[in-house]
Amino acid sequence: MSRNSPDRSRWFVVAAYAVAMAWVEAAVVYYLRTLVDRINPYQANPLPISTGLGEAELVREIATLVMLLTVGWLAGASWRSRLGYSLIAFGIWDIFYYVFLRVMTGWPKSLLDWDILFLIPLPWWGPVWAPASIALLMILWGTLVTQFESPPARQRFKVAALACLGIALALFAFMADAIRVADRGTEALRTLLPVEFNSLLFCAALILMAMPSLETVWRIWRGKTQ
Numbered sequence: 001m002s003r004n005s006p007d008r009s010r011w012f013v014v015a016a017y018a019v020a021m022a023w024v025e026a027a028v029v030y031y032l033r034t035l036v037d038r039i040n041p042y043q044a045n046p047l048p049i050s051t052g053l054g055e056a057e058l059v060r061e062i063a064t065l066v067m068l069l070t071v072g073w074l075a076g077a078s079w080r081s082r083l084g085y086s087l088i089a090f091g092i093w094d095i096f097y098y099v100f101l102r103v104m105t106g107w108p109k110s111l112l113d114w115d116i117l118f119l120i121p122l123p124w125w126g127p128v129w130a131p132a133s134i135a136l137l138m139i140l141w142g143t144l145v146t147q148f149e150s151p152p153a154r155q156r157f158k159v160a161a162l163a164c165l166g167i168a169l170a171l172f173a174f175m176a177d178a179i180r181v182a183d184r185g186t187e188a189l190r191t192l193l194p195v196e197f198n199s200l201l202f203c204a205a206l207i208l209m210a211m212p213s214l215e216t217v218w219r220i221w222r223g224k225t226q
Contacts, residue, residue: 008144008147010075011085011143011146012086013075013086014088014176015073015088015089015092016090016092017089018071018090018096019092019096021064021089021093023096023100023209024158025064025097026097026101026104027152029097029101030101030105034153038108039105039107040113041114041116042113042115044192046116050109058120060120061118067203068093072084072085072089072192080145081145081146083145084142084143084145084146085155086142087141087142088143088146090138091137091141091142092131094131094134094135094138095136095139098155110128111127112127112128112129113127114126114194114197115127117131117174122179123175124171124178124190125197126173126192126202130170130197130202134209137213141212141213142218145216148216148220159211159212163209163212166205166206166210168209169201169202170205170206170209172201173201173202175207176194
């Protein structure tokens with residue numbers, strides 16, 4: 001089988017890697033949150049500066065992204081399949097990270113629980129259902145482009161532009177509160193506790209981010225019916 005052809009076994013290898021990585025990530029976060037007494041991250045000062053862990057946590061986030069992109073690069077042959085496998089890995093890792101945290105700590109208690117998602121470039125806050133829904137989209141699109149043959153697209157740029165707009169809106173929804181207090185300094189960012197998530201804006205962003213998946217499904221279906 002050509003490496004450019006759909007390969008179910010490669011999908012499962014990437015998925016297995018992502019699940020294993022999710023356990024490691026959840027365990028590290030469990031140790032860290034136990035150390036700083038923040039099992040539930042929805043507390044002021046979620047990473048106390050006195051522990052000296054802030055810089056290590058930032059680098060760990062970057063290292064996590066590098067690992068996910070690396071497995072995608074190794075699994076794929078073209079830029080599109082490499083991106084697809086990277087998103088599959090990211091989506092599965094993200095979902096199982098929450099599953100394993102629930103097993104280890106009892107948190108999150110529901111999909112409505114607030115979580116601090118990333119620290120770069122500002123703290124991202126949102127309910128668990130928000131990153132989980134993006135993760136499902138990642139898995140869907142990645143699976144479509146790596147496992148199904150589809151005819152060439154002529155208007156992919158427009159669809160990609162809509163998806164990029166959706167990503168920008170989602171990032172704003174996650175960082176809106178941090179942006180609002182950023183000019184007040186580091187202390188304001190550390191003590192920030194958002195109380196309301198802009199679900200309407202985020203759902204609009206999610207629809208835009210779903211456009212590549214919908215377009216790919218449409219092309220696959222058209223290719224099979226012609």
